[in-house]
Amino acid sequence: MTLSEAKAGQTYVVERIDLPFEMQRHLEALGMTDKTPVSVLSRKGKGILIIKLRGTRFALGYNVTKNIGVSEADGRA
Numbered sequence: 001m002t003l004s005e006a007k008a009g010q011t012y013v014v015e016r017i018d019l020p021f022e023m024q025r026h027l028e029a030l031g032m033t034d035k036t037p038v039s040v041l042s043r044k045g046k047g048i049l050i051i052k053l054r055g056t057r058f059a060l061g062y063n064v065t066k067n068i069g070v071s072e073a074d075g076r077a
Helices: 021-029
Strands: 011-017 037-044 048-053 056-060 068-072
Touching: 011 021
Parallel strands: none
Antiparallel strands: 011 037, 011 068, 037 048, 048 056
């Protein structure tokens, strides 16, 4: 599944990031790497997600979240 399909209040694990090189490197610099837990705090408007990543909140648009593959966290925080 992709991060754009994620439900608010759930935690997911990043499995893949399929974005242009510069955007992918920017997200990795912020801490979004493979196997990183991401909590979805809320959804805003058309596909905008507020996420918590390594203790920091971020807003990501649909064009970014549709290219981030995630899986359910299975109880991990």
